[in-house]
Amino acid sequence: MDLEVLESSVTLPLHLISGKVRELKLHIPWFSLGSEPISITCNTIEIIATPRDGNTTKPPQKQAPTPKASIPTPTSTDQGSVLDDLLGTQKWATSLLSKILSNLSIRIDNFILKYIEDD
Numbered sequence: 001m002d003l004e005v006l007e008s009s010v011t012l013p014l015h016l017i018s019g020k021v022r023e024l025k026l027h028i029p030w031f032s033l034g035s036e037p038i039s040i041t042c043n044t045i046e047i048i049a050t051p052r053d054g055n056t057t058k059p060p061q062k063q064a065p066t067p068k069a070s071i072p073t074p075t076s077t078d079q080g081s082v083l084d085d086l087l088g089t090q091k092w093a094t095s096l097l098s099k100i101l102s103n104l105s106i107r108i109d110n111f112i113l114k115y116i117e118d119d
Contacts, residue, residue: 014049021045034096037103044110051117
């Protein structure tokens with residue numbers, strides 16, 4: 001992970017020096033995604049940080065709006081059935097993604113934050 005990207009997206013009073021995850025386990029029940037939880041286990045996350053200078057605090061940057069996907073409108077009755085199929089697939093995928101995210105299980109064991117301050 002790029003630390004500059006993380007620092008620019010999250011405003012913290014810390015300057016991140018380094019970070020690591022010693023062990024990352026993913027359990028994905030492929031045959032029952034809609035009913036069983038996906039488990040993410042992080043064992044020992046270690047972050048090293050220093051205080052941020054008051055003069056170098058960056059204001060939060062505005063992000064450009066992300067373009068939204070557009071669905072083409074049908075111009076004839078033949079294209080109408082294709083659009084119905086596309087919308088049906090989109091609703092099914094949205095429903096499945098919603099179930100997956102509501103069943104997501106994240107566990108973090110041993111979070112270590114080392115704060116280094118110059119004397």
